[in-house]
Amino acid sequence: MAKEKDVTTETEILNAAKRVFQQKGMDGARMQEIADEAGINKALLHYYFRSKQLLFEAVFKSLFFVLAPEINKILNDDSSIFDKIKNFTNNYISFVIKHPFLPNFIIQELNRNPEFITKLITNQYFPNIENFKNTVKKEINEGIIKPIKPEQLFINVLALNIFPFVSKPILKEFLKLNDKQYHQLLEDRKTEVADFIINSIKI
Incomplete structure (x- = not known):
């Protein structure tokens, strides 16, 4: 008991x-x-x-172990690269809208506590992009998408999804948006990001 x-x-x-x-x-x-x-x-x-740091790390781990398997599943299923991009973007943005402190925490810990991030990377649930890379190469060879290095494509997907969360204060000011409007902008990006990337690589 x-x-x-x-x-x-x-x-x-x-x-x-x-x-x-x-x-x-x-x-x-x-x-x-x-x-x-x-x-x-x-x-x-x-x-x-x-300490608050240890508690925050525990919260982060609990959320990471929810998100990471979902991302891994998307990256390693048999879907097309277009579907992978759509599903990754939708799942990632939906999750981080609920937990917006996560991206900034990762960036903060990369600089302040790299050992914590290293432990996450070695965890069995940490996303593996090998299937993603193989799918990109396959669809290039099949003439479905333009030639692009898989690593560069993956970085583009990550960057366009993460940036609006880590830069929220300055973007709100640049765009003159209140909290409700900014939330809607993030919701819109579930399709905007995927469409932008797909249109840039499809033949």
């Missing part, structure tokens, strides 16, 4: 932390806020997670 209670409490903490990080981001969130959201005292929160 004690072990079951520990698992339940930890899950409640992670769910509460997700909500607070969603609202405040990593820098704005406070451990006391997370404890209050989870309905526990701060001492108990520190018993499970000694």
